[in-house]
Structures are given as C-alpha cells and as structure tokens.
Amino acid sequence: xISANLPILHVIIPLIGAPxxxxxxxxxxxxxxxxxxxxxxxxxxxxxxxxxxxxxxxVSYEIGDWAAPWGIEYRVDMLAAYVIVIVSGIGxxxxxxxxxxxxxxxxxxxxxxxxxxxxxxxxGLLGIATTGDTFNLFVFLEISSLSTYVMVSLxxxxxxxxxxxxxxVLGTLGATFYVxxxxxxxxxxxxxxxxxxxxxxxxxxETRTILAAVAFLTVGIGxxxxxxxVHVWLPNAYTYAPSVVTAFLAATATKVxxxxxxxxxxTLFKGGVFETLPVDExxxxxxxVAIVAMSAVAIFQTNVKRLLAYSSVAQIGYMLIGxxxxxxxxxxxxxxxLFNHALMKGALFLALGCVFFRIRSxxxxxxxxxxxxxxxxxxxFVTGGLSLIGxxxxxxxxxxxxxxxxxxxxxxxxxxxxILFSSLLAVIYMWRVIEVAYFRERPAGxxxxxxxxxxxxxxxxxxxxxxxxxxxxxxxxxxxxxxxxTFLMGG
Amino acid sequence: MTPETLSQLAIAVPLIGxxxxxxxxxxxxxxxxxxxTTAVIMFITVASITxxxxxxxRPDVVLWEILPGLAIRLTIEPLGMLFGLVSSGLWIINSxxxxxxxxxxxxxxxxxxxxxxxxxxxxxxxxxxxxxxLTLFIFYEVLTLSTYPLVAHHGDxxxxxxxxxxxxxxxxxxxxxxxxxxIWTWQLxxxxxxxxxxxxxxxxxxxxxxxxxxxYMFGIGKAALMPVHRWLPAAMVAPTPVSALLHAVAVVKxxxxxxxxxxxxxxxxxxxxxxxxxxxxxxxxxxxxLFSSIVAMRKDNLKARLAYSTVSxxxxxxxxxxxxxxxxxIGGGMHLAMHAMGKITLFFCAGAIYTAAHKTExxxxxxxxxxxxITMGAFAVASLSIIGIPPLxxxxxxxxxxxxxxxxxxxxxxxxxxxxxxxSAAYLVPVVTRAFxxxxxxxSAGAAATAEGGIREAPxxxxxxxxxxAAGAFALxxxxxxxxxxLEPITAN
Numbered sequence: 001x002i003s004a005n006l007p008i009l010h011v012i013i014p015l016i017g018a019p020x021x022x023x024x025x026x027x028x029x030x031x032x033x034x035x036x037x038x039x040x041x042x043x044x045x046x047x048x049x050x051x052x053x054x055x056x057x058x059v060s061y062e063i064g065d066w067a068a069p070w071g072i073e074y075r076v077d078m079l080a081a082y083v084i085v086i087v088s089g090i091g092x093x094x095x096x097x098x099x100x101x102x103x104x105x106x107x108x109x110x111x112x113x114x115x116x117x118x119x120x121x122x123x124g125l126l127g128i129a130t131t132g133d134t135f136n137l138f139v140f141l142e143i144s145s146l147s148t149y150v151m152v153s154l155x156x157x158x159x160x161x162x163x164x165x166x167x168x169v170l171g172t173l174g175a176t177f178y179v180x181x182x183x184x185x186x187x188x189x190x191x192x193x194x195x196x197x198x199x200x201x202x203x204x205x206e207t208r209t210i211l212a213a214v215a216f217l218t219v220g221i222g223x224x225x226x227x228x229x230v231h232v233w234l235p236n237a238y239t240y241a242p243s244v245v246t247a248f249l250a251a252t253a254t255k256v257x258x259x260x261x262x263x264x265x266x267t268l269f270k271g272g273v274f275e276t277l278p279v280d281e282x283x284x285x286x287x288x289v290a291i292v293a294m295s296a297v298a299i300f301q302t303n304v305k306r307l308l309a310y311s312s313v314a315q316i317g318y319m320l321i322g323x324x325x326x327x328x329x330x331x332x333x334x335x336x337x338l339f340n341h342a343l344m345k346g347a348l349f350l351a352l353g354c355v356f357f358r359i360r361s362x363x364x365x366x367x368x369x370x371x372x373x374x375x376x377x378x379x380x381f382v383t384g385g386l387s388l389i390g391x392x393x394x395x396x397x398x399x400x401x402x403x404x405x406x407x408x409x410x411x412x413x414x415x416x417x418x419i420l421f422s423s424l425l426a427v428i429y430m431w432r433v434i435e436v437a438y439f440r441e442r443p444a445g446x447x448x449x450x451x452x453x454x455x456x457x458x459x460x461x462x463x464x465x466x467x468x469x470x471x472x473x474x475x476x477x478x479x480x481x482x483x484x485x486t487f488l489m490g491g
Numbered sequence: 492m493t494p495e496t497l498s499q500l501a502i503a504v505p506l507i508g509x510x511x512x513x514x515x516x517x518x519x520x521x522x523x524x525x526x527x528t529t530a531v532i533m534f535i536t537v538a539s540i541t542x543x544x545x546x547x548x549r550p551d552v553v554l555w556e557i558l559p560g561l562a563i564r565l566t567i568e569p570l571g572m573l574f575g576l577v578s579s580g581l582w583i584i585n586s587x588x589x590x591x592x593x594x595x596x597x598x599x600x601x602x603x604x605x606x607x608x609x610x611x612x613x614x615x616x617x618x619x620x621x622x623x624x625l626t627l628f629i630f631y632e633v634l635t636l637s638t639y640p641l642v643a644h645h646g647d648x649x650x651x652x653x654x655x656x657x658x659x660x661x662x663x664x665x666x667x668x669x670x671x672x673x674i675w676t677w678q679l680x681x682x683x684x685x686x687x688x689x690x691x692x693x694x695x696x697x698x699x700x701x702x703x704x705x706x707y708m709f710g711i712g713k714a715a716l717m718p719v720h721r722w723l724p725a726a727m728v729a730p731t732p733v734s735a736l737l738h739a740v741a742v743v744k745x746x747x748x749x750x751x752x753x754x755x756x757x758x759x760x761x762x763x764x765x766x767x768x769x770x771x772x773x774x775x776x777x778x779x780x781l782f783s784s785i786v787a788m789r790k791d792n793l794k795a796r797l798a799y800s801t802v803s804x805x806x807x808x809x810x811x812x813x814x815x816x817x818x819x820x821i822g823g824g825m826h827l828a829m830h831a832m833g834k835i836t837l838f839f840c841a842g843a844i845y846t847a848a849h850k851t852e853x854x855x856x857x858x859x860x861x862x863x864x865i866t867m868g869a870f871a872v873a874s875l876s877i878i879g880i881p882p883l884x885x886x887x888x889x890x891x892x893x894x895x896x897x898x899x900x901x902x903x904x905x906x907x908x909x910x911x912x913x914x915s916a917a918y919l920v921p922v923v924t925r926a927f928x929x930x931x932x933x934x935s936a937g938a939a940a941t942a943e944g945g946i947r948e949a950p951x952x953x954x955x956x957x958x959x960x961a962a963g964a965f966a967l968x969x970x971x972x973x974x975x976x977x978l979e980p981i982t983a984n
Contacts, residue, residue, distance in 0.1 A: 427662050
C-alpha cells in the first residue's frame with residue numbers, strides 16, 4: 001500500500017504533521033522531534049521516488065481515485081523527483097541542525113509555531129514539485145508562501161517584520177499573477193491538468209490570451225524565484241529571517257520556483273513558447289545583468305547574510321541563463337545548478353547560523369579572528385565559498401563547466417566571458433570574509449568563544465561534504481539533470 | 492612498486508607529511524624533522540620513477556572520472572619528470588634553509604608555514620604528473636590557494652594588500668581565461684588529455700588558434716607574462732624561503748611548465764609553427780623579457796630585483812615554447828631546471844643577508860662581501876649561471892634556446908636572447924661588485940664587524956643550503972646533456 005501511495009506521502013505527511021504538532025506537542029523539543037522525523041521520512045520517500053522514475057518511467061497518481069480532468073493528478077517524472085529530493089534532503093539536514101539554533105534565535109513560546117510553519121512550507125514546496133495540476137500548484141504555492149512569511153517574521157530583530165511584510169506583498173502579487181495566467185489558460189483550453197494542457201495549448205498557442213498568460217506566469221513566478229529586477233524582497237527576507245529559515249529557504253524555495261518556470265516553458269508549452277514570445281531573450285538579458293550587478297552589490301555588503309542573499313540572486317541568474325539557452329546542455333546546466341546551488345548556499349547559511357549562534361552577529365567586522373576561534377565552522381564556510389566561486393572538486397565547478405560548455409556550444413563567446421567574469425566577482429566577496437576571519441585578530445577584550453555545538457557542526461559538514469562529494473562524483477547529479485533535460489527537450 | 496603507484500605516492504607523501512607537521516606543531520625540532528623526512532621520501536619516490544621514464548615508459552593511471560570522459564588522471568612524461576625532480580629535490584635543500592631562516596628571524600606561525608609548504612609541494616607534484624588539463628588545473632588552483640597563507644604570512648595590512656594582489660591575479664586569470672580556454676578545447680575536441688603532437692590540429696583554424704593560445708598563455712598567470720606578472724613582485728612580501736622555493740621554483744615553474752605542456756601536448760608545436768599562431772606570443776614574451784630586465788635594473792630592493800629577474804627569465808621559457816621548434820622547447824625545458832637552481836640560490840642569499848645583517852636594499856650592501864664571503868660568493872656563482880656564462884648550468888639552456896630561434900629562422904630572437912643576457916649581467920653584477928669591491932659604509936654594522944675582522948654569516952643551515960644550490964648550478968653544466976636526453980622524446984612525433 002505504501003509503495004502505491006509513494007507520490008503523495010511526502011506531501012501529505014508534513015501537511016498532517018503541521019496541525020498535529022500544533023495540537024499535541026507544543027514543547028520545543030517535541031515539536032522539533034516531530035519535524036525531524038517527518039523531514040527524514042519525506043527524504044526516504046523522495047529517494048524511493050527518484051529510484052522509481054530514474055528508469056525513465058513517469059509515475060502518475062490520482063488523488064482519491066478521481067480521474068484526471070475532474071480530480072487532481074500527481075505526476076512525478078525525473079525532474080520532479082530530482083527537485084523533491086533537493087527539497088526534502090535540505091529539509092532533513094536543516095532539521096537535524098535546527099534545534100539549538102532555533103532555541104537561540106526564536107522566543108521559546110513561539111518555537112512550536114516555527115516548526116508548524118516549517119512543516120507547512122515543506123509540504124507546500126514538495127506539493128508544487130509533485131502536482132500535475134496547475135491550480136493545485138497555486139494552492140501549494142500559497143501554502144508554502146504564507147507559512148514562509150510567518151517564518152521570516154520570527155526573526156529576532158524587529159526589522160524581520162517589515163522584511164516579511166514586503167515579502168508578503170510581492171509574494172502575493174506573484175501568486176496572483178500566476179493564478180491569472182492559469183485562469184487565462186483555462187479560458188482557452190478548459191483544463192487545469194498539465195497533461196491535458198500539453199495537448200491543447202499548441203492549437204491556441206498564438207492567441208493573444210495565451211501570450212498574456214505566458215507573460216503573467218513569467219512575471220508571477222519571476223517574483224517568487226527572485227528574478228532580477230523583481231528580487232527586491234529577497235535580500236531583506238534572507239537577512240532578517242532566523243538562520244535556519246534562511247538556510248532552508250535559500251536552498252529550496254527559489255529552486256522550486258525555478259522548477260515551476262521550467263515546467264511551464266518546457267512541459268506545458270514544450271519549448272514552443274520561445275517561438276511566440278522572446279521570453280528566453282528577456283530572461284537571458286535580465287540574468288546577465290543579475291550575475292554581474294548583484295555580484296557587484298554583494299561585494300559592498302557588510303552583513304554576510306545579506307551578502308549571500310545578493311549572491312543568491314546572481315546565482316539564480318546562472319540557472320535562468322541555462323534555461324534560456326534552450327539546448328540540452330544549457331537546460332542540463334540550469335537543472336544541475338538547482339541542486340548544486342542548494343548545496344553551497346545551504347552549507348554557507350548553516351555556517352553563518354553557527355557564527356550567529358556564538359557571536360550574535362553576522363557582520364563582516366565582527367567575524368575577525370573566527371578562523372581560530374571556530375575552526376570547523378570557518379573551514380565549512382571557506383569550502384562553501386570555494387564551491388560558490390567554482391573551484392574544481394566542488395559542485396560549483398561542475399555547474400560552471402556545463403554552463404560555459406552550453407554557451408560555447410551556441411558559440412556565444414561573450415556570454416561565457418560574462419559568466420566567468422561574474423565568478424571572479426564571487427572571488428572578491430568571498431575573499432573579504434575569509435580574509436577578515438583568518439587574518440584579523442579578534443578585538444582585544446572580546447569574550448572568548450568556542451566552536452559551535454556538535455549537533456550543529458555535523459549537519460553543516462554533511463552539506464559541506466556533499467559539496468565536495470558531488471563535485472567529484474557527478475554520476476547522480478549530472479546524470480539525472482541530463483536525463484531530465486533530454487526528456488524535457490523531447491530528445 | 493610500479494611507477495603508477497609511485498606517481499600517486501609522490502603526491503600523497505607531502506600531504507601525509509603535512510598532517511604530521513600539524514600534529515608535531517608543539518615540538519619544533521620534531522616538526523622540522525618531519526618536514527625534512529617528508530621531503531627526502533618525496534624526492535626518493537620521484538627519483539625512483541626516473542629510470543622507467545628514461546627508458547621510454549609513460550606511467551599512466553586514471554584515478555577517478557569526474558565527468559563522462561573527463562578524469563583525474565596522472566601521466567608521467569619527461570617534462571613532468573624533470574619538474575617533479577627539480578621541485579622535490581630543491582624542497583630538501585629549502586627545508587634546511589627554512590630552519591635556519593625561520594628560527595634566525597624568530598618568525599611566528601611556523602607550524603602553519605611548514606604545513607602549507609608541504610601542501611604546496613604536493614600540488615606542485617600534482618601539476619608535474621597531471622595526465623590531462625583538468626587534473627593540471629585542479630592542482631594549479633590548489634597551489635595558488637595553498638601558497639596564499641604563505642604569502643600573507645606576516646599578516647600586516649601592507650602584506651595583506653600584496654597577498655590580495657597575488658591571489659587575485661592568479662585566481663582571476665586562471666578562472667577567467669585558462670578555464671575558458673579549457674572548456675573551449677573540450678568543446679572542440681571532446682578531450683583534455685595531453686597527447687604527443689597535440690589534440691587541436693584540424694579542430695580549429697585561422698585566427699581562432701591564436702585567440703585560444705592567448706586564453707591559455709594569459710590564463711596561466713603563473714608564467715608571469717606581462718601584463719599578468721604583477722602578482723610575482725607582490726609575492727615578495729613572503730618570508731624568503733617561500734620566495735626562494737615557491738616564487739623562484741615551484742609556483743612560477745608550474746606556470747612555465749604548463750605553458751610548455753600546452754604548447755607541446757595540447758596544440759602540438761608543429762601545428763603552432765604551421766599556423767604561425769604563436770607569432771604574437773614571441774613578441775609578447777620578448778617584450779616581457781626585455782622590459783622586466785629594465786625594471787629589474789631600476790629596483791633597489793634586492794628581492795624585488797630578483798622577482799623582476801624571474802619575470803624576465805620565465806619569458807625565456809615562454810619564448811622558447813613560442814618559437815615552436817624542437818630546440819626551443821628542449822631549451823625551455825632545460826631552462827626550467829637551470830634557472831630554478833640559479834634563482835633559488837640568489838633568493839637564499841637575499842634571505843641570508845636579511846637574517847645576518849637585516850639589509851634588504853642593494854644600496855646598503857657596500858662591502859658586505861667582507862663579512863659574508865660565502866653568501867656573496869654563492870651569489871656571484873648563481874648570477875653567472877643566470878647570465879649564462881660557462882661553466883655554469885645556465886649556459887646550455889640559453890644555447891639551446893638560441894638554437895631554437897635560429898631553427899625557426901627568427902634571428903631577431905637570437906639577438907633578443909643575447910641582449911637579455913647583457914641586461915641580466917647589468918642588474919646582477921653590480922650587486923656582486925658592490926659587495927666585494929666597495930668599502931663598507933662607515934656607520935653600518937658591517938663596518939664595525941670588518942673593523943673587528945669578524946665574519947658574520949647567516950645561521951649554518953642557511954649556509955649549507957646556499958652552498959648546495961650554488962654547487963648544483965655548477966654541476967648542472969655537466970649534467971645538461973642528461974637533461975637534454977630526458978627531454979628529447981617530447982619533441983619526437
């Protein structure tokens with residue numbers, strides 16, 4: 001029975017777990033334990049799903065046995081399984097890490113709320129990646145977004161509230177645009193089911209309604225994924241959210257939104273959208289600005305969380321560049337970077353969580369001398385940073401390799417040059433932090449601090465290890481990304 | 492053990508050694524013993540591969556496939572063999588010298604120093620034994636990163652600025668240009684393996700060959716072709732043993748070694764000669780060669796002068812490669828060894844002068860030959876080798892390089908080599924004459940010592956090292972034929 005219900009369990013269990021936690025286990029430890037167990041369960045479920053679909057099979061599941069146009073269909077192909085594994089994997093690791101960090105950053109009486117919201121977000125994100133129904137996707141988008149706003153607002157500083165509010169306004173705008181897009185498609189095709197849309201859209205693809213739908217969908221999802229220049233909610237939200245939340249969101253939420261974009265362009269419209277509207281060129285142009293300008297902005301940040309947030313906007317640009325090349329290699333690079341960027345930003349934000357845990361600050365200047373005081377944390381940060389720069393033997397290098405290969409395949413030399421240039425900017429902003437941490441002494445009279453607790457170090461190093469492991473053994477990541485890209489390109 | 496195993500061992504030994512250096516950090520004598528032992532074991536490992544390579548074997552081992560068709564791969568060919576021998580052999584001597592220098596100057600963070608030194612040597616061996624461009628690139632980057640803490644050793648703001656220049660230029664050229672060139676090559680050929688005769692012939696033509704070559708040549712920042720040479724003078728803020736082994740031997744030679752590898756095994760020198768794609772490189776290398784010699788003359792700081800001299804000498808090798816003739820490439824390979832031996836001696840001397848007399852500027856060196864005769868004698872010998880005067884090693888490499896220029900019908904570059912020898916005499920000989928012929932400045936410490944008739948040399952380990960490398964520069968004159976024989980197969984088809 002379990003195996004037949006695999007495609008829904010990872011969505012439904014966290015969804016049920018959220019109110020259960022609210023009702024029955026309000027103690028911080030109890031709530032954490034529940035979230036932890038559910039997270040690991042979803043990871044196991046996702047891995048099983050990936051195993052099933054890795055043969056090229058597409059798993060379809062009809063909720064409540066209602067057949068597709070009437071009921072909601074869940075549909076897991078290679079790409080979906082891959083994204084589900086990213087989300088649940090990051091969730092599992094951050095939950096392992098969360099207990100002490102959360103206790104240090106969120107008032108005790110609200111901790112159970114945090115875990116409830118986390119489970120809802122998890123369920124929402126996994127639902128988005130699983131569902132085969134465009135309206136159901138909207139529902140999950142809202143579930144995950146609303147609970148995310150709450151999580152961001154739980155940040156220790158009061159500025160977290162304005163950050164969450166700004167996120168809420170723009171996020172809602174995005175969701176509304178998405179649902180308008182879905183509505184327009186429904187008007188022309190009479191269906192919300194993705195598999196049906198695939199068949200019916202080609203006939204009406206050139207109508208103005210569908211063109212408008214594409215525009216709404218692009219802008220709506222663009223808002224959610226932090227597309228430059230509608231990324232303005234992202235830096236503050238990442239900066240002021242609790243450390244665990246930032247790590248989880250940075251590694252998952254934007255990735256899932258990128259997934260939705262890929263779904264719309266490549267599954268629903270089968271890539272035909274690029275012929276009717278220049279969305280690929282628009283995305284490419286915006287992403288090029290993003291990878292240069294946002295990296296440059298990151299250089300001037302003093303708050304390291306904000307620095308990494310801007311870096312995230314730039315990195316999302318890399319994914320979008322890959323997607324907008326409309327070739328198998330390009331799409332492979334984009335999909336690959338979903339996974340790889342999740343690993344590097346996850347590791348970096350968890351390292352910052354450890355730093356905040358000890359010194360209650362993530363300002364560059366306050367990190368002086370941490371190389372000695374917190375050797376394991378800073379070593380993790382350095383490794384994550386090298387991965388972000390794209391030094392060989394890390395995942396960042398593999399991503400960059402494919403992205404440049406894809407641009408050279410199209411003989412777009414300047415594009416390859418810009419990508420490389422932007423990674424040099426990454427050298428600068430990472431180096432600023434590394435230099436301060438290792439070559440500046442801790443100010444005289446500063447309290448002596450020790451390394452972060454083991455319970456935080458271990459999960460962080462799991463992610464750091466993954467950065468290196470998947471930089472060396474690329475079978476799983478490149479293999480899956482390429483298979484998914486080939487499938488999407490109809491090859 | 493098979494040569495394949497030995498090639499992995501040569502990289503593993505210094506890595507393992509580095510762990511023990513950390514563990515022994517609290518006991519300086521034990522720690523230095525570990526460094527020395529590691530260096531000796533590494534050299535023996537490398538040396539025991541030599542006979543099979545001389546016999547024509549090319550030990551090859553694929554360690555791990557990172558991307559489909561692209562692996563971490565070690566292959567030992569003559570050029571790498573030579574580079575491996577030079578760097579691991581000189582590490583022994585340099586470690587002896589380091590002990591004298593670091594203790595003599597009471598440097599801080601010595602454990603960190605020896606630790607990163609061992610890592611740097613492991614990556615130099617990795618560069619030497621790389622079987623494809625990706626493997627080489629990986630070790631090249633590790634070499635940059637592991638030498639950063641050594642350059643930044645003193646940690647004061649001025650040092651940090653220089654260290655930033657160092658790592659900034661090396662990382663940005665390698666990521667921005669070299670990686671670009673590599674991926675482009677991969678996209679054209681589907682391989683990055685080093686292959687006799689090159690892999691690019693027939694895959695790219697016209698002006699694009701020259702463009703691709705430019706990506707490689709400026710991407711290999713460690714070869715210090717102007718205008719990407721700025722990192723090398725900046726690296727001189729490091730303690731002298733670092734300047735000596737890393738910035739006269741391991742790091743810079745890794746650069747020109749990569750240049751030779753790329754020309755011989757990626758492009759194929761005959762392909763370059765046919766397409767004339769390296770003509771611009773000859774001009775760029777000759778320009779660097781002459782211009783940096785002139786800059787060297789104007790530097791009063793001894794280490795800065797030596798650094799610019801290194802920039803100039805590296806361009807000999809780049810020019811040798813750019814000539815795209817067999818003699819030029821063999822001459823370049825030989826110069827790799829000859830210059831290493833000469834320049835490490837000069838840096839040792841500079842460090843000895845600093846340790847014994849606390850002098851850094853050439854204008855302060857009047858009469859110092861009277862208090863430091865051994866050091867300055869070695870300085871004179873090494874200078875002659877760099878200039879290329881018999882009976883010292885530098886003679887032969889310059890001879891081959893000039894032959895290479897003649898073979899390529901580029902008589903003008905024969906003249907460039909000769910002119911440059913004159914220039915190097917012009918910036919090195921005055922140091923020697925000043926030290927021996929001028930009277931000491933009246934108020935300097937040297938004058939007082941001379942008045943007492945005393946000799947104030949650097950600590951004994953430093954002196955041993957200096958004498959060893961100076962003798963080496965002399966010995967290489969007689970072993971030049973062996974080096975040429977080792978290198979000959981790389982130019983065969």
